[in-house]
Amino acid sequence: MSTRIRPVLTDDAKVCGRIIYEAFNGIADAHGVRRDFPSIDVPTQFAAMFIAHPSIFGVVAEVDGRVVGAGFVTERDAIRAVGPIAVDPAYRGGGIGRQIMGAVLERAGEAVGVRLVQEAFNTRSVALYSSLSFEVKEPLLLMSGTPRGGPVPGYTVRPLVPDDIEPAARICAAVHGVERSAELRDALNAFHPLVVEHDSRITGYATAPIFWPMNHGVAETEGDMQALIAAAAAASPEPVSFLLPVRQAGLFRWCLLQGMQVVKPMTLMTIGEYREPSGA
Ligand SMILES: CC(C)(COP(=O)(O)OP(=O)(O)OC[C@H]1O[C@@H](n2cnc3c(N)ncnc32)[C@H](O)[C@@H]1OP(=O)(O)O)[C@@H](O)C(=O)NCCC(=O)NCCS
Known part of the structure; x- marks a missing residue:
């Protein structure tokens, strides 16, 4: 299995939308919480908007030439904002998310600060982000x-x-x-x-x-x-x-x-x- 991280391209919007849809809705279903995305159109439009934005940097992960993950970092203001980060559920737990985060954090480089928001019930993402130097600052509730x-x-x-x-x-x-x-x-x-x-x-x-x-x-x-x-x-x-x-x-x-x-x-x-x- 050969993995490659490359910059996201305009043509990736559809596959990114599908991966975001399946990754986030899968976690939501597993925990019995409301889905973020009622249809695949919303994350697809979201991905297209992020890809087109001049101040948002994105990467995709390819395994054997097939896109299996995506990640974005917003560079509009002094504090960089990471997200969404998503890995095709079929490839979850295989090190892809860590590679995507590595690319995104390398891009954030010398920024004075970086923030993200993770779902508190997601034991995998909190462990991954903490191991990459993120620290928990604030408990939030989606209201x-x-x-x-x-x-x-x-x-x-x-x-x-x-x-x-x-x-x-x-x-x-x-x-x-x-x-x-x-x-x-x-x-x-x-x-x-x-x-x-x-x-x-x-x-x-x-x-x-x-x-x-x-x-x-x-x-x-x-x-x-x-x-x-x-x-x-x-x-x-x-x-x-x-x-x-x-x-x-x-x-x-x-x-x-x-x-x-x-x-x-x-x-x-x-x-x-x-x-x-x-x-x-
Ligand atoms: C979160 C997500 C992006 C991570 O990607 P991934 O490819 O599954 O993650 P990786 O395999 O690269 O890394 C997971 C790490 O967490 C560790 N981990 C997983 N569960 C853990 C647990 N319960 N306790 C401690 N560590 C744990 C793994 O061992 C691994 O660390 P390692 O690289 O040192 O072995 C992916 O699972 C996903 O798309 N989830 C759904 C969407 C989502 O929640 N996105 C994040 C939004 S903020």
Whole structure:
């Protein structure tokens, strides 16, 4: 069996979509949690978008000329973001994932930090990533639902416009020590990001309130975040979904009181620079 890692090509979108679909849905089914992808079209479009993106680097693993795995690292902002990483279930446990991660981390090179999110019930991925120097930083829960209380009075929630990117980046830097403005700019063109305003200034934002894989949200306070989540849900027929840091206990309790559901546990892991958040 000869394995080769090579850069991903436009023509690989279909096979990458199939592998992501089968790898992630297989793990979800084995653990009795909701599938991430209802159809193969979503991960295929996702893979095509990642392959075409000038700031996303991707590789595939070939065994005897057949693509059996794929991995991506997003290079938009200072902290690099790894994922998705997926190996054809027929080849799982054979060292392919380690080789893909090696290529992706080599690419991340001297970045000040690298982050990823793994499913907390996946014993294989947490072991693999830890052995490659990632450290567990934050327990997360994928939350989904429509808060039953409706919009929170005293806050304005509206679509993010280009002029909001600078103040939004300042909030992210204040909360996390780093900003994600390139990601925000991308979200503007694809995912209907929102900002929340309180006392006539922006106090938070969310990039993709109804599509959690592309959603990140930051707010100065839990109150700002609650208002943002509530209004985003009220404005959409779809439920909102996002990764909640479980240690944000007040926000978690609010989500539960609002009738939101816990979908699955996940874990934030990082290499390099990481700062405890101060804010929501
Ligand atoms: C996670 C995934 C990418 C790993 O790829 P893989 O080819 O199966 O993994 P590898 O065989 O390269 O490496 C797994 C490592 O974990 C180790 N491992 C597996 N289960 C383990 C356990 N329960 N405890 C400790 N170590 C374990 C293996 O021994 C191996 O380490 P080694 O190289 O030192 O032997 C792949 O299984 C997959 O696609 N899973 C479904 C999708 C997914 O969860 N992707 C990751 C999203 S973050």
